[in-house]
Amino acid sequence: MPAHSLDPNKWVDKYSDYLFNYTIVRVNDREVANDLISETFLAALKSAKYFKGKASERTWLISILKRKIIDYYRKINSRKGKAEVKIHYSEDYNEGEWLEEQVPDQFDRTAEDEMENNELGLAILECLDSINEKHAAIFKRKTIDGADTEAICNEFGITPSNLWVIIHRARTALAACLEKNWF
């Protein structure tokens, strides 16, 4: 029996936040990110029969998403490339050097920090996977969405003291998990 199996009905609840946070720093556009995630789910369903169960569901979905992101940049670049031939051929540069080639140099500290913070975010989401699903959802509503205690209590049918017990356990588990996996 393979180590991992696929359960498409749970993909959205389990992985959509992870996929979104992975994508948004890479494409910087919500609309595009959502479309890429849509395409990823569909592509995953189409190739589900080739899933061998060696990687986890999440790793497998991310590998599909990565390809979608690369395809997206390829499409933009081929479009941009044609336009840029006319516009950006600067005389200050050596022959054949494109302004566009300067872009990687601007990938500076800020961008590096941003990627590291994003990785931290993904680590947090991964850690939340190991706690009770409903508790993780409550923790996210409170901590990431910043929702009101009262609103969350109504939504999940719990009392404020229930909520604080859940939050406390989630924070303790999360801190321990990050201690182990992040530092």
Added chain:
Amino acid sequence: MSFITKLFMIDCHEANNCCDKAQYKDAKPLEKFRLYLHLAVCKACRKYTQKNRKLSRMIKKSKLETCPEEKKKQWKEQITKTYVQDNV
């Protein structure tokens, strides 16, 4: 136990609860006062508070977002539709 002591002294369990609330700006002024008073005398809770604040900073730094429920619903429908189609 004097009235004052009863009013302001809390145990570690209560102190941690106040500390959790403070991470979300949900602690009332009296709760915060009790927490600080407790922290002055309890090393274990000082340690917890420190760890808890660090976690808050990390979460803030990560700039995590969740997908809107609407979008999730849309994706779920899309998956169910395709899944059923492919498996009939």
